Structures are given as C-alpha cells and as structure tokens.
Amino acid sequence: MAESAPRRCCLGWDFSTQQALACIPCFSCRTRGGVHVHKDGLTVTSPVLMWVQALDIILEKMKASGFDFSQVLALSGAGQQHGSIYWQAGAQQALRSLSPDLPLHQQLQACFSISDCPVWMDSSTTAQCRQLEAAVGGAQALSCLTGSRAYERFTGNQIAKIYQQNPKAYSHTERISLVSSFAASLFLGSYSPIDYSDGSGMNLLQIQDKVWSQACLGSCAPHLEEKLGPPVPSCSVVGAISSYYVQRYGFPPGCKVVAFTGDNPALPVSFQVSLGTSDTLFLWLQEPMPTLEGHIFCNPVDPQHYMALLCFKNGSLMREKIRDEFASCSWSEFSKALQSTEMGNGGNLGFYFDVMEITPEIIGRHRFNTENHKVSAFPGDVEVRALIEGQFMAKRIHAEGLGYRVMSKTKILATGGASHNRDILQVLADVFGAPVYVMDTANSACVGSAYRAFHGLAGGTDVPFSEVVKLAPNPRLAATPSPGASQVYEALLPQFAKLEQRILSQTQGPPE
Numbered sequence: 001m002a003e004s005a006p007r008r009c010c011l012g013w014d015f016s017t018q019q020a021l022a023c024i025p026c027f028s029c030r031t032r033g034g035v036h037v038h039k040d041g042l043t044v045t046s047p048v049l050m051w052v053q054a055l056d057i058i059l060e061k062m063k064a065s066g067f068d069f070s071q072v073l074a075l076s077g078a079g080q081q082h083g084s085i086y087w088q089a090g091a092q093q094a095l096r097s098l099s100p101d102l103p104l105h106q107q108l109q110a111c112f113s114i115s116d117c118p119v120w121m122d123s124s125t126t127a128q129c130r131q132l133e134a135a136v137g138g139a140q141a142l143s144c145l146t147g148s149r150a151y152e153r154f155t156g157n158q159i160a161k162i163y164q165q166n167p168k169a170y171s172h173t174e175r176i177s178l179v180s181s182f183a184a185s186l187f188l189g190s191y192s193p194i195d196y197s198d199g200s201g202m203n204l205l206q207i208q209d210k211v212w213s214q215a216c217l218g219s220c221a222p223h224l225e226e227k228l229g230p231p232v233p234s235c236s237v238v239g240a241i242s243s244y245y246v247q248r249y250g251f252p253p254g255c256k257v258v259a260f261t262g263d264n265p266a267l268p269v270s271f272q273v274s275l276g277t278s279d280t281l282f283l284w285l286q287e288p289m290p291t292l293e294g295h296i297f298c299n300p301v302d303p304q305h306y307m308a309l310l311c312f313k314n315g316s317l318m319r320e321k322i323r324d325e326f327a328s329c330s331w332s333e334f335s336k337a338l339q340s341t342e343m344g345n346g347g348n349l350g351f352y353f354d355v356m357e358i359t360p361e362i363i364g365r366h367r368f369n370t371e372n373h374k375v376s377a378f379p380g381d382v383e384v385r386a387l388i389e390g391q392f393m394a395k396r397i398h399a400e401g402l403g404y405r406v407m408s409k410t411k412i413l414a415t416g417g418a419s420h421n422r423d424i425l426q427v428l429a430d431v432f433g434a435p436v437y438v439m440d441t442a443n444s445a446c447v448g449s450a451y452r453a454f455h456g457l458a459g460g461t462d463v464p465f466s467e468v469v470k471l472a473p474n475p476r477l478a479a480t481p482s483p484g485a486s487q488v489y490e491a492l493l494p495q496f497a498k499l500e501q502r503i504l505s506q507t508q509g510p511p512e
C-alpha cells in the first residue's frame with residue numbers, strides 16, 4: 001500500500017453514520033454527515049444526495065491535494081448497514097451517461113424515488129416485522145433462514161413499509177441498493193450487486209444457500225427480486241470504474257471495483273468491538289447458530305464461514321450526552337472521572353438507553369446502588385463510570401449469551417471514534433479480562449476496505465484474506481486488564497445480568 005508516492009495502491013471508502021471517508025494508508029479526508037429524526041421519534045432517515053455530495057467533496061479534496069489517482073489498481077468500500085436507496089426508473093441511464101464536466105450530485109438529483117432514505121437507526125417498522133415473521137413461521141424460523149429474527153432496521157422491513165405507505169414511489173423504483181452497493185454503483189456508473197455479507201442484514205437472504213428467500217421477498221413487496229438484483233460473493237470484482245472518474249480524476253480505465261460491504265464486516269477479525277455511532281461486537285464464526293438475539297452474517301472474506309454481530313444503539317451518542325451532563329462537555333474531564341473512580345464503581349450499576357436499545361430492548365436510564373435499590377442519580381464521576389462499565393458488561397453478557405467465552409488467548413480489537421479514548425479502553429480490558437488493541441489508522445472500515453480491494457484484485461476466494469493483511473501494520477496494544485479486575489467483574493456480571501432482567505420484566509417495550 002502507498003507509503004511513498006507515486007506507488008500503486010488500493011483505495012478504501014467508508015459511508016458510515018456521521019462521516020464519509022476515503023482511505024489509502026497515509027492519507028485521509030472527511031466530511032460530516034447526519035441523520036434526520038422524524039416527529040414520531042422512530043423514523044430516522046438521511047438525504048441520499050448527502051452521500052453523493054460527500055463523495056464529490058472527498059474526490060475534489062483528493063484532487064486538490066495532488067493525489068495520483070492513476071496509481072489506483074482497485075477500490076472497495078463500506079457503508080453503514082441496513083440503510084436503503086431507491087433508484088427511480090431511468091436512473092441507470094443517468095449513471096451510465098455521466099458528464100465528466102459536472103459533479104455527481106448535480107447530475108443525479110432526479111434519480112431517486114425516495115429522497116430521504118431509511119437508515120439503521122430507524123425503528124418504525126414493528127408492524128412489518130411481525131408480518132414477516134408470521135409469513136415464514138415465526139421469529140426463530142426467520143432467524144434460521146436469514147440469520148436474524150425480524151429487526152426494525154433490517155432492510156426487508158423498511159422496503160415493506162415503503163411499499164405499504166408509498167406504493168407510487170415503490171412502483172417508480174427500478175432498483176433498491178444498500179448504502180454499500182449504492183456507493184459501489186456511483187463508482188461503477190451502473191448498478192452494483194448487493195454482497196452476501198451486507199445482504200445478510202436485510203431479513204431477506206438465506207445465509208446458508210446465499211440466495212434471496214422467496215418467502216421473505218413475497219411477504220415484503222411485489223417484484224422485489226428484480227429490484228434487488230442477484231446477490232454476489234463479497235470479494236467479487238463487480239466491474240471497472242466508470243469513465244466519469246477516468247476523465248474527471250485520472251483513475252486508470254482498468255481500475256477494478258470490488259463489491260462494497262457493510263461497515264461492520266469491512267474489517268473481518270476474530271473479535272472486534274466497534275465504538276462508533278453504534279457500538280457493535282463482531283465475532284468470526286465457523287458455524288452459524290442463529291438465535292432470537294443478535295445476527296449471523298455471511299463472512300465477507302471466507303465463504304465457508306460466518307460472523308456474529310450484536311448491535312447496541314446507545315453507543316457514542318449516549319456517551320456524548322453523559323459527557324455533556326456530567327463532565328463539562330469534555331472528553332478529558334470524562335477520562336478524569338473514570339480515573340478517579342474504582343473498578344466496580346463501589347457496587348453502583350447503571351443502564352443508559354435514551355433511545356430504545358436493540359440489545360436488550362430497554363429504554364430509559366436505570367441506576368442501582370450497591371444494595372440493588374433503584375436510585376434517581378449518582379454523583380457525576382460515578383455516573384460516568386456506571387455508563388461505561390454498564391455498556392461493556394452488557395456486551396460481555398450478551399456475547400456470552402451467543403456462546404462466546406473469554407479465554408486466556410483472547411485479544412480484542414477496538415475500532416471506531418471512542419477507541420481513541422484510552423480510559424474507555426481500560427474499562428473494556430478490565431470488564432472482559434482481555435488485552436485491547438487498536439489500529440493507528442484513521443478508520444478501520446476504510447482500511448479494511450482497502451485490504452478487501454487488494455483481496456478482490458488478488459483473486460478473492462482463491463487467496464486467504466490472512467495472506468493479504470500480512471503486510472498490514474500490526475494493531476497496537478492499548479490496554480491490559482488491571483490486577484484484580486477479573487475478581488471485581490466476575491462478581492458484578494451476574495448481578496448486572498439480573499438487574500437487566502428485572503428492568504426488562506418491568507418495562508416491556510415494543511421490539512427495537
């Protein structure tokens with residue numbers, strides 16, 4: 001990868017919740033994006049042209065910085081999972097005939113039948129979830145088929161809602177993309193297929209056979225198979241870059257586009273904790289074991305294997321709220337609070353879910369003192385530690401619920417914005433009793449995408465991904481468990497799990 005220029009390289013892209021990034025090792029530039037939370041508090045969307053414009057801005061900035069696009073042999077990328085884009089009839093033609101004289105967003109304005117697209121934070125499709133589960137014989141049956149019971153943010157349920165509430169827009173749609181395949185389509189200048197791994201987050205793909213489930217498609221909306229196109233292996237080369245990029249930016253005409261995938265599967269490792277807008281826990285699995293909690297995805301680099309994912313919606317945005325309320329809006333004050341409090345927090349435990357959590361399905365802030373009595377507030381420093389310990393204890397408990405066990409050789413790779421905070425990582429190491437590693441690069445989904453581009457270029461399934469990433473810099477050790485941590489948390493974890501059950505039984509909210 002590019003350490004001294006000019007040198008041939010691969011390029012990785014990330015279209016996540018709060019940012020769009022491009023990454024070649026040693027280079028990155030960014031623009032901030034966002035979401036629109038509707039009045040019902042459940043519907044969450046992003047304007048599709050925001051992503052198009054973000055790509056224009058990044059490419060222009062790269063050009064202005066003197067980046068030599070002619071050296072890019074292949075590119076790939078990642079997108080926030082589950083979000084869907086609706087291409088209007090005729091859009092393929094517009095994509096194929098882009099003028100290199102104009103930015104993309106000026107040419108694609110009229111290409112979408114839905115201008116504000118549902119994204120992963122949306123939880124407005126409970127009715128569609130229940131319909132889908134009923135259509136295939138229940139939640140467990142759907143999980144066995146697609147890797148997950150019905151989840152509100154999963155794309156099949158989002159498509160069903162659009163079909164039911166806006167049938168005109170649905171019928172004007174010629175193609176539906178995920179954020180990942182949409183971004184790949186922008187580079188291809190034609191529709192990119194959905195890859196197996198990100199396709200697993202739709203409640204539509206049979207994860208073992210890797211084909212769309214006719215039962216699920218039929219339950220969600222008519223003519224859906226033709227609007228989705230056939231899914232492909234995640235390491236497929238989906239085509240060559242559009243002549244638009246060759247003429248406008250100087251990419252080589254043969255530059256290959258490797259299928260884009262979800263931001264969580266973009267960097268497949270054995271055990272990853274991502275601390276981005278959402279917190280996720282991602283585990284490499286040999287065998288799928290679909291249950292009613294969490295998700296099983298097709299593995300993006302090894303077609304024989306799978307990945308398990310747990311998603312926690314109240315991640316960084318919740319930490320930011322507690323920081324603003326109790327740590328003077330400052331991450332360094334937040335760190336001081338963690339440093340000034342003891343492991344175990346004197347027995348004070350907290351659950352902080354300002355929006356309905358996914359894992360577990362709880363809303364609200366719930367605090368318990370050392371006698372397990374509910375209290376309405378903690379002192380500021382205790383509040384900060386209760387939040388961080390609670391977030392990581394929940395991750396360990398739910399990972400163990402999927403059969404995961406921390407062992408002496410366990411290593412955790414922490415990624416995402418909050419992985420820059422050493423004091424947060426120390427709590428992660430203490431709660432899991434395992435060392436935590438980080439990558440000294442801008443963004444792991446971007447870096448993972450650059451390596452996936454190399455992998456696709458090198459022959460995809462014929463070459464083990466481990467061979468391709470051998471050249472990557474080793475993750476850096478960021479935190480090791482403190483002495484005595486395992487005794488503290490082994491005592492607290494069962495207590496925390498019991499309290500979680502207690503809250504769940506007292507606050508039976510709707511799913512997700």
Ligand SMILES: Nc1ncnc2c1ncn2[C@@H]1O[C@H](COP(=O)(O)OP(=O)(O)O)[C@@H](O)[C@H]1O
Pocket residue numbers: 016017018019275276277278316317319320331415416417418419420421424
């Ligand atoms: N020093 C820090 N300590 C804790 N959290 C941080 C720190 N720096 C950034 N973050 C968090 O990182 C989040 C963004 O993470 P990122 O991985 O970039 O998100 P996404 O990929 O979802 O767009 C922000 O919401 C912010 O709260």
Ligand SMILES: O=C(CO)[C@@H](O)[C@H](O)COP(=O)(O)O
Pocket residue numbers: 016017018079080081082120153201262263264276277278279280309311
């Ligand atoms: O919904 C999920 C995973 O199932 C989220 O993890 C999204 O993929 C968004 O990712 P970030 O923007 O938080 O990285």
